């Protein structure tokens with residue numbers, strides 16, 4: 381397995397801020413992983429995303445120590461336009477990422493700026509509208525779409541640059557449940573079928589528990605837990621100490637177990653499906 385992202389002892393303090401946003405963070409992400417980042421407000425989640433995409437240090441002022449290596453390149457030494465060929469970044473507000481008259485032009489915009497030949501751009505746009513299930517929206521204005529559709533267009537326009545790594549910073553925080561489900565389904569298929577490495581900051585712990593294969597729990601600029609969703613969300617005490625909730629199913633089973641000792645040696649489930657499976661297995 382090749383490393384997609386490496387943080388070696390990374391600390392970062394924004395200019396005019398006394399408190400470091402990242403404190404000696406070390407991290408290795410292999411190609412093809414789907415990493416979910418959770419943590420309370422101000423714990424450093426967005427800062428990690430900015431550091432992966434090179435916005436830190438290139439577009440933010442502050443003190444960066446340690447080394448960040450993306451696809452073998454030290455981000456400190458490579459311009460953000462160069463890094464954009466490896467890393468695509470999607471933000472919370474889909475509308476703010478859109479600028480063109482039609483969905484087609486929106487997706488073609490990035491590669492056209494890079495001077496990619498028109499035939500290649502055509503091919504990429506057609507592949508992406510199919511992949512993100514937005515074929516019917518090609519000629520529509522991005523500004524007339526639903527939040528979920530807009531976010532999928534934003535993801536498609538980032539993917540048009542063919543990055544190996546997709547970083548999403550709370551991509552569903554402005555979306556309704558339907559839009560959230562659309563974005564998660566799209567990201568899962570990009571990860572599983574296109575083998576794109578995914579790093580996703582998300583408040584929806586239930587969905588991350590189901591979709592990600594690794595969770596980082598951040599608190600006060602540090603990674604306090606790093607493991608499979610099952611390993612992280614079953615560390616209920618540590619998760620709660622940071623002020624976060626564990627998935628609701630896990631919480632209910634834990635309460636029942638503590639009160640009535642009904643769960644035995646089985647691991648606490650993270651999803652309803654898992655709970656039903658574990659209950660059926662023990663019948």
Ligand SMILES: Nc1ncnc2c1ncn2[C@@H]1O[C@H](COP(=O)(O)OP(=O)(O)OP(=O)(O)O)[C@@H](O)[C@H]1O
Nearest residue numbers: 394395397401419420421422423424425426427428
């Ligand atoms: N542009 C900035 N300038 C100065 N300080 C910043 C900036 N962005 C973030 N910070 C500070 O860095 C720390 C970490 O912020 P960050 O946005 O990475 O946290 P977060 O976990 O993403 O929070 P949230 O969940 O609220 O978005 C916070 O103390 C925050 O105030």
